[in-house]
Amino acid sequence: MRAAPLVIALVLLAPCAWAATASPSDSAAVRAAIDQGNLAFVRAWQTGDADLFASLFAPDGALLRPGGGLIVGRDKIRARMRDVFSNVRMTEGTITTADVFVIGDTAYETGSWNFTIGPIGSTTSEPDSGHYVEIWKRDRTGAWMMWRDIGVPRMPSEEPAVPGDAGSPASPASPPAGAAPHGTVRGPRRAESSHGPRLKAIRFGRLIDGKGHTIQDALVLVEGDRIRSVGAYSKASIPQGAEQFDFTRLTGIPGxxxxxxxxxxxxxxxxxxxxxxxxxxxxxxxxxxxxxxxxxxxxxxxxxxxxxxxxxxxxxxxxxxxxxxxxxxxxxxxxxxxxxxxxxxxxxxxxxxxxxxxxxxxxxxxxxxxxxxxxxxxxxxxxxxxxxxxxxxxxxxxxxxxxxxxxxxxxxxxxxxxxxxxxxxxxxxxxxxxxxxxxxxxxxxxxxxxxxxxxxxxxxxxxxxxxxxxxxxxxxxxxxxxxxxxxxxxxxxxxxxxxxxxxxxxxxxxxxxxxxxxxxxxxxxxxxxxxxxxxxxxxxxxxxxxxxxxxxxxxLGAVAPGYYADLVAVEGDPLSDIGAVIGGVRWVMKGGEVVVDRGLSATLR
The missing domain is CATH 3.20.20.140 (Metal-dependent hydrolases)
Structure with a gap:
């Protein structure tokens, strides 16, 4: 996953329902309201208008960010976007609605977005795209307003898009790098190279294998979604081209x-x-x-x-x-x-x-x-x-x-x-x-x-x-x-x-x-x-x-050849303090794919 530090707005990528009126039985009018809302959403980003952005949401509207956590309520959304807009702007943006259906006073929309976002005053900006689900509510005045905003960012272009993938750059609702308690949660990549699954070599300062053994300075070799080999780092050879992770300061345990x-x-x-x-x-x-x-x-x-x-x-x-x-x-x-x-x-x-x-x-x-x-x-x-x-x-x-x-x-x-x-x-x-x-x-x-x-x-x-x-x-x-x-x-x-x-x-x-x-x-x-x-x-x-x-x-339940490559890196020694497991998780792999990385990307070689 590339760092892409400039694009910090991806949590709110799903377009918002503009406060336009429409009869709940008139699908065309609802769709027109959606289109107007999407235009207003893009305009708010391009002009840095936090008030306009917040006005698109119902009073109890909520933004669900892919890494966990919520921004609930129009006032909190406004405050958050003021912070975001003080640093970045959208230079280009398109929103494409794929489908809309209406049930009473609730409308459901799915679609995709393609944005370009960068720091204010800079000529450098980065693309961002993904898929979204919007849930709208019609208020007492007949206005359709955003109620739940659920966006799923796409991985960078070199990694095929996967719905549900949060491995894209951080969003405005994301905590700063390394902040507790949440880290980056990433989705699995569907495609491997034409030469087969890429090998991954993970080095741990200590490995508790789940079978009663502890290996000091251990190396785990992963092929696809399974573990290929486990042993001492000093006795192992790393295949050429393998993706390497160095966690010599951490303890490895089974997923x-x-x-x-x-x-x-x-x-x-x-x-x-x-x-x-x-x-x-x-x-x-x-x-x-x-x-x-x-x-x-x-x-x-x-x-x-x-x-x-x-x-x-x-x-x-x-x-x-x-x-x-x-x-x-x-x-x-x-x-x-x-x-x-x-x-x-x-x-x-x-x-x-x-x-x-x-x-x-x-x-x-x-x-x-x-x-x-x-x-x-x-x-x-x-x-x-x-x-x-x-x-x-x-x-x-x-x-x-x-x-x-x-x-x-x-x-x-x-x-x-x-x-x-x-x-x-x-x-x-x-x-x-x-x-x-x-x-x-x-x-x-x-x-x-x-x-x-x-x-x-x-x-x-x-x-x-x-x-x-x-x-x-x-x-x-x-x-x-x-x-x-x-x-x-x-x-x-x-x-x-x-x-x-x-x-x-x-x-x-x-x-x-x-x-x-x-x-x-x-x-x-x-x-x-x-x-x-x-x-x-x-x-x-x-x-x-x-x-x-x-x-x-x-x-499952062990780090051994043939088992699923479910691995966790923790700070501390779980054999002397179970708190290392409860509160010390720093990195997680599920089925050979990294799904949680709390600021450990620097150890990736």
Missing amino acids: LIDVHTHMTYWWDRAPGSRPWQELEARPAMQTLYLAEENARRTLETGVTTVRDLGSFQYMDISMRDLINRGAMVGPRMFVAGYGLYPTMSPFQDAPQAAAGGNADGVEGVLRAARQQIAAGADVIKIYGSTGSADDVTGYQTYTYEEMKAAADVAHERGKTCAVHSYGPDGARDAVRAGANSVEHAIDIDDGTLREMARRSVTYVPTVDHNRYYAEHAAEFGYGDTAIAHLDAYRVRNLETVRRAILAHVPIAMGSDAVFTMFGENTRELGWFVKAGMTPAQALATATGNAAALLGMGKD
Whole structure:
């Protein structure tokens, strides 16, 4: 990726809807409003008019930048653009609308842009181009105004354009080079040279390979999306023409795996809004686009693979497929589709999420599980107890027979089965029924823990997500009583982890990340150390243990020949301080492509 320091405005590349009136039923009038808005957008850039730029947005309009983070609200947009326009101008600009469709008072536009931007007073300017999705809202006066602006910059011309690629120059909403907490997140390149995939040679000061070995001054050779060789740098030879990375000051670890996320649960933090309610009200297509922010934040934590345990309208399946095609930047995903709920759903915050997986009785569960697999699910998720968000009750909701039906269908089709159980009763029957993992559970009895160890049933405690809900209680509308319940549950959760460690139960890292928790995925590892694990054991929960749960033990979770080239460079020593993993990620490679680079480009030779 070339530095291109002059083009700093790429976050706001999607054109904005001009405040022109149009009948919602008149597509031609809406399209005319879009065209006028695009002209006004270009004029604002060319003249440096921040007021004009901000006027194109609704009062609660938002700009989503590809590297994560938002600018929400017209006033904040105006202030930001004043800063941008004090330094740069657009010299040329064209916006091409590809498609528009209107649903009531909402209009959706897709298209592409080609701009030339440079410093004020300079004869030097640089091209910029990419694709965008615009979501407009019609206000009370009939004016169509920009509500959500989602731009995906294109890589420089020598690297083929990939939708979702954030490897282009920094945008006006981007932090300064090297600023925390976010780094540059880049998308995979689709094309290799005509001579085959380019080799990459990565040198680490220390490499923890995920198989129990630590190699000092290590060299990892990557070919395509797989690791070709691993060994001591002094004994290795680097093929001619290989792209070289020198991280001798850093420690290399395998790409991390988060086995419990909800990637499509996205919230824009708009004042006065509530996460669950906003998720329910927003059209699924919007959420799918917006959720790329969650995916990028996840990559920034060093997590290159997730098991996503529940969405609705099959957004998770679509997101997985878009990432696999290179059309969206994000971690490798194993998904569940709809989680299975009984009629007495434990998930009252988002009824839409429960409705598609509603199933009662053995026959109903069989039918619903088969439907998820037919839709493309990798794992069957079944809610075996109450408990979610501020509800920490754990009353069993599905019988042993119903859970067994779900597990049997999953295993017959070569899939796995995860059972949500906040309490011990659902966990006990889940293990008996053949679940591959038990999510959340507290107070698991000793006999069940022994059986989990015997059957290699993985425990995914998700301790940290209750910390998240307690700390963000005001945003969710939870009161002091709910906070007390969440804190008390976390104490019992941690004690159950301690007992599971002593019982030799396999444990995997699952954050249960939702909404603004993405970017904190690996904080779970700190709780494991508090429960009695060594840092090395905690790291294994996010590498080898997690890969085994996914059935990917020969492809993920280690740095070894033949494995996917998922690599993370961290500052510090993860074997003595797990904080090096939680807060020290500096560089991430997924499938042989660099996806996160926090100011380390100078080490690229």
